[in-house]
Amino acid sequence: QQQVKQSPQSLIVQKGGISIINCAYENTAFDYFPWYQQFPGKGPALLIAIRPDVSEKKEGRFTISFNKSAKQFSLHIMDSQPGDSATYFCAAKLGGTSYGKLTFGQGTILTVHP
Amino acid sequence: GAVVSQHPSWVICKSGTSVKIECRSLDFQATTMFWYRQFPKQSLMLMATSNEGSKATYEQGVEKDKFLINHASLTLSTLTVTSAHPEDSSFYICSAPLAGIFNEQFFGPGTRLTVL
Numbered sequence: 674q675q676q677v678k679q680s681p682q683s684l685i686v687q688k689g690g691i692s693i694i695n696c697a698y699e700n701t702a703f704d705y706f707p708w709y710q711q712f713p714g715k716g717p718a719l720l721i722a723i724r725p726d727v728s729e730k731k732e733g734r735f736t737i738s739f740n741k742s743a744k745q746f747s748l749h750i751m752d753s754q755p756g757d758s759a760t761y762f763c764a765a766k767l768g769g770t771s772y773g774k775l776t777f778g779q780g781t782i783l784t785v786h787p
Numbered sequence: 788g789a790v791v792s793q794h795p796s797w798v799i800c801k802s803g804t805s806v807k808i809e810c811r812s813l814d815f816q817a818t819t820m821f822w823y824r825q826f827p828k829q830s831l832m833l834m835a836t837s838n839e840g841s842k843a844t845y846e847q848g849v850e851k852d853k854f855l856i857n858h859a860s861l862t863l864s865t866l867t868v869t870s871a872h873p874e875d876s877s878f879y880i881c882s883a884p885l886a887g888i889f890n891e892q893f894f895g896p897g898t899r900l901t902v903l
Contacts (some may be wrong), residue, residue: 705889716793716880716894717831724889762830766889772819773884773892777830 677765679778686785692750696755696763699744704768707775708737708748711760719763721748753785789815789885793895800871801903803862808866810837816861817883820856821892825878837864837881840871871902 679696686692705724709717722738723730723746730737734747750757763778790813800806810820818839823831835856836844843856855867868875880897884890
């Protein structure tokens with residue numbers, strides 16, 4: 674029930690294309706859903722996040738779509754660029770006194786070809 | 788955004804020695820910090836929650852005597868890998884939540900530990 678399932682495991686996209694990464698969860702006590710971007714040898718960096726009472730959030734080329742009834746959320750990267758090539762992790766945070774403790778998805782390795 | 792630093796960024800040690808990794812929140816205070824371990828091409832595995840002024844909370848399967856955590860101040864947590872062995876070689880990452888409605892977490896740059 675604590676798991677967050679992420680797909681696909683890897684994704685190859687041409688420059689200018691749309692990258693879509695999906696995540697699903699079971700625990701309805703999650704109250705915050707961030708996406709992190711990680712480059713090799715670096716720590717994860719917060720990319721964008723959404724609350725369950727919002728269906729979509731857009732920041733620049735990055736958009737999160739959230740479907741509360743289906744318990745699914747996804748990251749869309751528009752106009753994908755080679756510099757977006759990285760590993761992306763979705764995550765979910767339990768509400769209450771969890772002090773920000775996150776449950777991570779398995780990760781998606783995104784490769785954007787020039 | 789908030790900044791979290793780690794030191795060292797990489798360390799190589801001999802088997803049997805102990806290694807200390809520092810995690811600092813540079814521009815905010817954190818009563819709680821998290822320590823993760825990450826193997827190549829895998830997700831982050833939460834090892835423990837570091838609590839300022841009290842004992843750390845370890846995840847199931849993590850040896851507390853092997854991975855000593857001390858949260859000395861509101862901006863510093865340390866992870867000591869005791870009697871390190873080659874199987875402890877990994878990428879260790881800390882994070883700290885910024886106090887707020889959702890306690891948004893910010894990650895350090897990670898420490899690459901190689902045990903020979």
